[in-house]
Amino acid sequence: MGGSGMRNLERRYRTLLKVLPRWYRRDREEEMVGIFLAERDDDLDLEHSWPGWGETGAVLALAVRTHLAAGAALTSVPSKVARRGEVVRALGMLGLLLGMFYAMNMVVTVVVGLGRPFQSPQPWWRVLELAPVVAFAALLIGWRTLAKVVAAVPLSLVVVSVTATGDPGYVLVWGVFQFPLLVTFVCLCLGFHREAPIPPARRLLWWGGGALLLGVVGGFSGGTGMQTIAVLTLVLRVAVFVRGDGVLGRALSLFALAQLVPLLFVVVPSHSYLMPVGVLAALLAVAAVAPVWRRPKAAPQMG
Structure with a gap:
């Protein structure tokens, strides 16, 4: 027609x-x-x-x-479309792991603070920062909608409180430093719709445990969360390249690109290009554009 x-x-x-x-x-x-x-x-x-x-x-x-190529009714899906969906879902999972890292970081900070004299009590709503842990568990069970709603609760509250200040500069700074979490939350919502596959719980439980453990370490080190995540991203990026996992490699490349936004916001105004944070930014830029697949070795020529 x-x-x-x-x-x-x-x-x-x-x-x-x-x-x-x-x-x-x-x-x-x-x-x-x-x-x-x-x-x-x-x-x-x-x-x-x-x-x-x-x-x-x-x-x-x-x-x-x-x-994003997910759904039992979809047939004849191009391979690049199928990979795109897997990459988006991997990015969403990386965002939840990032949230779990910061959640445990917060727990350690609060517990340590309770042992200090004259320390002001923490507001009750800080318990909502544990939402990524609940969302992670819900997603592994298969409760996709609950996982997305729970993950959105603390983010929504912070957005409301930040915008209520009426200070555009503060809103901009907050948005810059929360950019990796915002991007991965969007990927979580888009990638894990009602027909998307449930993540493999057995393998991801190890990732979740690692995120919580690193959060504890980060809580005691204090103020190095962004750098810790950047270093870990670089290590994982090399590991999955050697392993040949192109999907996770692409997701980590995009994750590195998202982390560049807050890092460059720190590096450029201070001109600290040769400082550790500047070196991290340069390495993340390399990780963002580096190949995710190893080229197969050429077959030997038969003479």
């Missing part, structure tokens, strides 16, 4: 369907447009109506599932 005989409503449906990937539209567009237009034969309706909110929401949800 198309050409000069296309009615306005059909044109609007086809425009809406452009949010779907080309490989999916190639097989399903005509069928979907036919379903949308079924029993809508009134001339006034065909000229002046628009896709409904429910239809728009369904198409947008389908766009997420198809662009």
